[in-house]
Amino acid sequence: MNTADLGLPVDVPSTALFTDQYELTMLQAALRAGTADRRSVFEVFTRRLPEGRRYGVVAGTGRVLDAVENFRFDSDVLGFLRDRGIVDAPTLEWLGSYRFRGDIWGYPEGEVYFPGSPILRVEGSFAECVLLETVILSILNHDSAIAAAASRMAAAAGGRGLIEMGARRTHELAAVAAARAAYVGGFDTTSDLAAGFRYGIPTVGTSAHAFTLLHDSESDAFRAQIDSLGRGTTLLVDTYDVAEAVRTAVELAGPELGAVRIDSGDLLLVAHRVRQQLDDLGAVNTRIVVTSDLDEYAIASLAAAPVDAYGVGTQLVTGSGHPTCSMVYKIVARAGSADPKAPLHPVAKKSLGGKTSVGGRKWAARRRDAEGYAEAEVIGTGPVPPELLDRQLLVELVKGGEIVAREPLDVVRARHVAARAGLPMSAIQLSRGEPVIPTEYV
Numbered sequence: 001m002n003t004a005d006l007g008l009p010v011d012v013p014s015t016a017l018f019t020d021q022y023e024l025t026m027l028q029a030a031l032r033a034g035t036a037d038r039r040s041v042f043e044v045f046t047r048r049l050p051e052g053r054r055y056g057v058v059a060g061t062g063r064v065l066d067a068v069e070n071f072r073f074d075s076d077v078l079g080f081l082r083d084r085g086i087v088d089a090p091t092l093e094w095l096g097s098y099r100f101r102g103d104i105w106g107y108p109e110g111e112v113y114f115p116g117s118p119i120l121r122v123e124g125s126f127a128e129c130v131l132l133e134t135v136i137l138s139i140l141n142h143d144s145a146i147a148a149a150a151s152r153m154a155a156a157a158g159g160r161g162l163i164e165m166g167a168r169r170t171h172e173l174a175a176v177a178a179a180r181a182a183y184v185g186g187f188d189t190t191s192d193l194a195a196g197f198r199y200g201i202p203t204v205g206t207s208a209h210a211f212t213l214l215h216d217s218e219s220d221a222f223r224a225q226i227d228s229l230g231r232g233t234t235l236l237v238d239t240y241d242v243a244e245a246v247r248t249a250v251e252l253a254g255p256e257l258g259a260v261r262i263d264s265g266d267l268l269l270v271a272h273r274v275r276q277q278l279d280d281l282g283a284v285n286t287r288i289v290v291t292s293d294l295d296e297y298a299i300a301s302l303a304a305a306p307v308d309a310y311g312v313g314t315q316l317v318t319g320s321g322h323p324t325c326s327m328v329y330k331i332v333a334r335a336g337s338a339d340p341k342a343p344l345h346p347v348a349k350k351s352l353g354g355k356t357s358v359g360g361r362k363w364a365a366r367r368r369d370a371e372g373y374a375e376a377e378v379i380g381t382g383p384v385p386p387e388l389l390d391r392q393l394l395v396e397l398v399k400g401g402e403i404v405a406r407e408p409l410d411v412v413r414a415r416h417v418a419a420r421a422g423l424p425m426s427a428i429q430l431s432r433g434e435p436v437i438p439t440e441y442v
Contacts, residue, residue, distance in 0.1 A: 015067045016077050016098075018135040021086060027127050028091040036127035037338035041361045042331050044106075044120035044140060046113075047354060050148075050322035052432035055423060057151050057416060058119055059181040060143030061109035065403050067135045068100050100128050101401035105394040107364075109407065110184055110415035112423065114377040116439040118362045119327065121394060125338060126331075133329040141327050142174065143181040145319035149296070150185025151420060152320065153312060155428035156300040157186075161309030163204055165191040165291070166317030178317040184412050187316075199409055209263075212239040222252050232258035234289060237274070238265060246274055250281040259287035259308070267292060268305050275306035295320050300430055333361045346381065358441065365391040366422075366437075374423050380442040 030036035049056055073081075073095040081087055081095070102124020113119050120136065122129050154162060164182040167175035172194075179187075179195030189202045196203035207225055215221035222235055222245075231253045237245035237260045249257055260278070262270050267290050278286050287308035295315035302310075315321075330349065335342035346359030360381030365388035367376045378388060397405045420427065427436040 014072050014074055014077055015070045015135055016073045016095075016131075017080070018067070018138065019131060020134045023131050023133060024081070024087050024091065024095075026130055027094075028087045030126055030130075031091055031094060037125045039335040039338055039340065039342060039344070040124065040126040040129050040331055041333040041344065042122045042129050042133070042329055043118045043362065044122075044136060044327050044329050045116055045118055045357075046325050046327045047357075048115050048326070049435055050145075050319075050325065053148060053152075053322070054427045054429065054433055054436040055148075055420075056113045056117075056325060057144055057147040057185055058107045058109055058111045058113055058140075059147035059184045059412075060139040060177070061106060061120075061397070062406065062409070062412070063139045063143065063177065063180070064120070064136055065397060065406060067139060068104070068132060068398065069403060071098070071100060071132065071135065073098055094127070098128070098131070099401060100124065100132065100398070102128055102398070103396070103400065104398035106397050107393050108395050108405075108412075108415060110412040110419060111393065112416075112419045114435050114437060114439050116358070116379055116441070117377055118364050118379065118394065121361070122329075123361075126334065129331075137327055137329050139177075141324045143177055143184075144325045144327070145323050146178045146181035146317060147185035147416070148325070149316055149320035149322070150182040150187050151416065152296040152428075152430065153294075153299055153310075153316065154186025155420070156296045156303070156430065157310060158303060160307060161189075161289075162187040163189050163191065163289070163309060163311040164195075164313075164316060165311045166313035167192040167194075169314040170317040175317065180409065182316055183409060184416055186413070186416065187312075191311075201409070206234045206261075207236055209236060209239050212236065218245055219248050219252065222249055226253050230258075231256040234259040234261050234287075236261045236263065238262050238270075242270060242274065243277060246277050247281070250278065250283045250286070255282045255285070257283050257286045259289050261289040261291060261311075263291045267298075267307075268302055271302070271305040271307050296430055328357075330357050332357070332359050364393045366393060367391065367440075368422075372422070374437050376437050377439045378442060379439060382442075385442070 078092055104122050106120040164179050164187045175192055176194045179190040179192045180199050183201050189204045191205045195201050212221040225233055235249045271288055289309045290307050291311035294310055294312045299310050333344040333346050335344050348357045348359035362379050362381055363384050365378045366374050367378050369375045424436050
């Protein structure tokens with residue numbers, strides 16, 4: 001069961017300080033000016049995809065919902081703000097009763113996105129919406145970067161198994177979020193037990209080189225592992241001599257040996273040699289797992305190798321060279337008062353250097369060609385064209401402060417498979433290129 005996405009407590013008692021100080025100073029100034037209650041619309045989007053990427057992947061939405069729900073200023077947090085003199089007494093009093101009571105719409109988690117896509121739309125008073133900027137961006141930027149890398153690796157793997165094993169290459173809490181995002185993007189398992197506990201992701205793991213080096217011989221190490229974990233275990237065969245290790249592994253475990261893992265050397269060449277040796281020894285069903293600092297390009301280069309699964313660490317948890325998606329959180333419309341009937345006026349920053357944004361509360365739809373493949377991301381602020389009514393992308397996530405769209409992680413994972421399959425075939429090419437479909441504003 002996916003415990004976190006079914007609404008069980010998050011890892012920290014409050015997410016209120018996962019923010020930047022200027023969110024609170026803006027709040028204080030707006031309260032004093034009498035503008036804090038003005039109805040406002042904020043949107044999360046990115047102006048461009050990371051260089052060479054053809055599509056983005058929405059990940060972290062479930063974690064955003066948890067963070068919003070737990071955005072509370074308890075006595076300890078208020079005491080910190082008071083002692084540091086960060087905000088004044090009226091602002092502290094306002095924060096003491098803070099609850100997000102607005103609405104949030106967004107692309108469903110696992111969906112793909114493109115430049116300008118309104119990935120998340122947050123609506124409420126200026127005061128309650130502005131406070132959520134940093135925590136929302138920190139989650140979506142991190143998780144979507146990992147999921148995009150995972151998706152590219154999954155496409156390169158072509159259906160072969162993928163193991164997330166990057167916990168030792170990132171912050172201990174980021175590792176848990178990274179494992180979740182990798183699972184959304186197409187990975188099958190994780191080595192990180194905290195991610196398995198928190199999110200119900202299948203976990204795997206057997207032994208490292210240290211276990212072999214502990215014993216007087218490789219044979220002793222293999223025998224100890226087989227005696228403990230059974231013949232279906234995975235034996236690490238590159239500590240000394242690979243060919244000798246494979247021979248010993250099959251001699252001890254028999255043809256029922258589950259798998260061998262190769263963690264060094266010319267993986268393409270070694271995998272072919274090991275496969276031939278296993279077959280010659282009668283271990284035709286023994287699988288081959290390769291690790292060793294893989295990324296999507298290395299995985300693709302092994303497409304012709306007899307590899308059954310890939311273990312990926314550093315490159316995955318760092319977004320394979322793109323650890324953030326450069327998403328921003330911008331106010332795009334606001335009313336002149338808190339009256340829900342007051343008209344919303346589009347607002348947008350005007351700036352040089354590519355930092356402009358498009359004002360107005362937006363909808364988004366994906367136009368498809370005659371064969372059902374996506375051909376454009378269509379974004380607008382007025383009425384939705386009739387032919388796009390059933391192609392709209394945003395779904396309701398929070399209504400009146402209540403979460404209405406929590407989902408099991410397996411549903412999110414399946415959605416991404418379907419979303420990627422609905423893109424033109426060139427989306428999964430690893431060669432550098434522009435977004436696979438254009439963004440059109442209407």
